[in-house]
Amino acid sequence: MSDNAKERGICELYEEDPERADYLVFGRVAENGRRGFLKGAGLATMAAAVGATIPFHRNMPAGLIPSALADETSDFKLAGKDGLTVLNDRPINAETPPHLLDDDVTPNDRHFVRNNGLVPEMAETMDASGWSLTVDGEVDNPMTLTLDDLRSRFEVVKLKLQVECGGNGRAAFNPPAKGNQWTLGAVGNAEWTGVRYADLLAAAGVKSNAIYTAHYGMDGHLSGDPEKLPISRGVPLEKAMNPYSIIAFEMNGVPIPTLNGFPVRTICPGWPGSCSQKWLRRIQVRDVVHDGPKMTGTSYRVPTYPVEAGEKVEKKDFQIIQSMPVKSLITRPQTGHEIGDGRSLQAAGHAWAGDRWVNAVDVSIDFGATWIQADLQPPPNPYSWQHWTADLSFPEKGYYEVWARATDSDGVTQPFAIAWNPKGYLNNSMHRIAVRVAA
Amino acid sequence: MRRPALAAAILLLAGGGLLVPAIAQQADEADYGGLPPGPGREEVYDTCQACHSLMIVVQQGLTRDSWEESLVWMVEEQGMPEPDEATWALILDYLAAHYGTDR
Numbered sequence: 381m382s383d384n385a386k387e388r389g390i391c392e393l394y395e396e397d398p399e400r401a402d403y404l405v406f407g408r409v410a411e412n413g414r415r416g417f418l419k420g421a422g423l424a425t426m427a428a429a430v431g432a433t434i435p436f437h438r439n440m441p442a443g444l445i446p447s448a449l450a451d452e453t454s455d456f457k458l459a460g461k462d463g464l465t466v467l468n469d470r471p472i473n474a475e476t477p478p479h480l481l482d483d484d485v486t487p488n489d490r491h492f493v494r495n496n497g498l499v500p501e502m503a504e505t506m507d508a509s510g511w512s513l514t515v516d517g518e519v520d521n522p523m524t525l526t527l528d529d530l531r532s533r534f535e536v537v538k539l540k541l542q543v544e545c546g547g548n549g550r551a552a553f554n555p556p557a558k559g560n561q562w563t564l565g566a567v568g569n570a571e572w573t574g575v576r577y578a579d580l581l582a583a584a585g586v587k588s589n590a591i592y593t594a595h596y597g598m599d600g601h602l603s604g605d606p607e608k609l610p611i612s613r614g615v616p617l618e619k620a621m622n623p624y625s626i627i628a629f630e631m632n633g634v635p636i637p638t639l640n641g642f643p644v645r646t647i648c649p650g651w652p653g654s655c656s657q658k659w660l661r662r663i664q665v666r667d668v669v670h671d672g673p674k675m676t677g678t679s680y681r682v683p684t685y686p687v688e689a690g691e692k693v694e695k696k697d698f699q700i701i702q703s704m705p706v707k708s709l710i711t712r713p714q715t716g717h718e719i720g721d722g723r724s725l726q727a728a729g730h731a732w733a734g735d736r737w738v739n740a741v742d743v744s745i746d747f748g749a750t751w752i753q754a755d756l757q758p759p760p761n762p763y764s765w766q767h768w769t770a771d772l773s774f775p776e777k778g779y780y781e782v783w784a785r786a787t788d789s790d791g792v793t794q795p796f797a798i799a800w801n802p803k804g805y806l807n808n809s810m811h812r813i814a815v816r817v818a819a
Numbered sequence: 820m821r822r823p824a825l826a827a828a829i830l831l832l833a834g835g836g837l838l839v840p841a842i843a844q845q846a847d848e849a850d851y852g853g854l855p856p857g858p859g860r861e862e863v864y865d866t867c868q869a870c871h872s873l874m875i876v877v878q879q880g881l882t883r884d885s886w887e888e889s890l891v892w893m894v895e896e897q898g899m900p901e902p903d904e905a906t907w908a909l910i911l912d913y914l915a916a917h918y919g920t921d922r
């Protein structure tokens with residue numbers, strides 16, 4: 381990759397763990413003109429003291445974020461990503477601010493990243509020559525396939541598919557829920573090229589006792605223990621057999637980027653992103669519900685009944701999340717927008733609904749008292765998000781909030797409040813942005 | 820030469836106690852991945868950042884029980900070497916005090 385030299389330069393500054401930094405945290409660079417922080421108590425104190433009196437910051441190296449200052453994380457960039465907010469750098473987790481998700485098809489540099497472990501070396505070098513996929517378990521014909529086998533033996537499909545992290549919106553939970561504090565942007569809708577999961581399973585010959593799949597990736601465990609897997613999830617056989625579940629090898633017409641799962645991943649759209657295993661190396665067909673890391677306990681699970689915020693729920697009362705709920709984003713304008721001239725505005729965004737589709741999007745400019753029906757496009761294919769626009773007129777100058785709510789094909793509408801659950805999943809409450817009308 | 824003069828002036832400022840405390844504290848916290856000073860900070864830093872960034876820690880706002888569950892999970896399932904009893908208490912106290920539900 382062309383950024384290698386630059387990446388290494390930054391990593392040398394990354395003194396927290398010099399031996400592993402290059403491997404673990406490649407590609408994070410401070411933007412020009414932003415303040416960096418020096419390591420070493422005396423040096424840092426001195427530099428900070430100077431920074432307080434003169435604009436010295438441009439000469440200071442970056443590399444360590446004072447994470448208490450959440451906004452500071454947006455000053456750092458990941459290789460191949462543009463404008464994402466970095467929530468965590470080891471493992472890498474980064475989300476996209478809503479206004480940067482305005483494209484109908486999410487560009488690769490704007491697609492969120494949720495990693496559980498260490499990026500595999502093959503993905504860093506982007507060399508798939510040694511890659512193969514094993515399909516085994518409860519099948520008649522266990523297979524090992526190369527990338528060429530995938531392309532030549534099966535029909536290749538191209539689909540726009542929405543993938544959303546199960547924990548998107550967790551930051552709004554009160555009391556807080558454990559995990560990355562995603563706000564709104566752990567969702568994307570890229571065009572994926574691959575083969576149907578169902579075609580692969582048909583070729584392998586699924587046995588009649590099979591009920592679940594298990595996905596295994598090449599990412600390493602954070603502890604460095606080669607015996608441990610950071611995450612291994614799967615889906616019920618019927619989800620794997622859905623014609624829109626695919627084994628993908630291209631994202632927006634190019635090999636899948638390093639952080640998004642090069643060279644091959646599953647895409648099981650509309651379900652928690654963790655069902656779309658990155659850096660795929662093996663699919664095992666099972667006769668039991670898969671019990672790999674982050675399938676069990678309370679991972680990607682919610683209580684089987686509604687609970688009070690903060691309530692303790694026993695493990696046996698949790699169930700695995702399947703379809704994600706109906707949701708929408710306002711991607712234009714950016715929150716905080718000011719109308720300087722006139723009193724009208726076109727708002728726009730996307731809406732999606734897990735396994736379902738979206739029937740309507742409504743927009744309010746008066747805190748939900750009245751609603752205006754948005755113009756909603758059909759999806760280009762099932763499991764793509766749907767674009768909407770709404771022409772808004774504001775009666776007088778002042779501060780407004782634009783709210784959006786989508787309603788799915790079963791008549792279910794996004795709520796205003798969060799249905800709290802212990803692990804902070806499935807927050808599909810309405811997106812709200814601020815708009816100021818100057819005159 | 821102007822640079823040594825500037826450096827001397829800064830040293831003088833620092834030595835004279837004119838350093839802005841907030842700035843110094845920020846630099847100090849940056850040294851520990853954002854962890855504020857307090858008993859247990861060294862232990863939390865050493866124990867947690869061996870495998871993952873402190874960025875995930877400083878995002879959290881959890882009850883003491885929930886922090887304890889996390890530590891047990893780290894030891895039982897994530898390969899964290901089990902700290903001795905005293906260290907365990909220090910770590911738990913620090914996390915509960917600084918990253919509680921009132922974050």
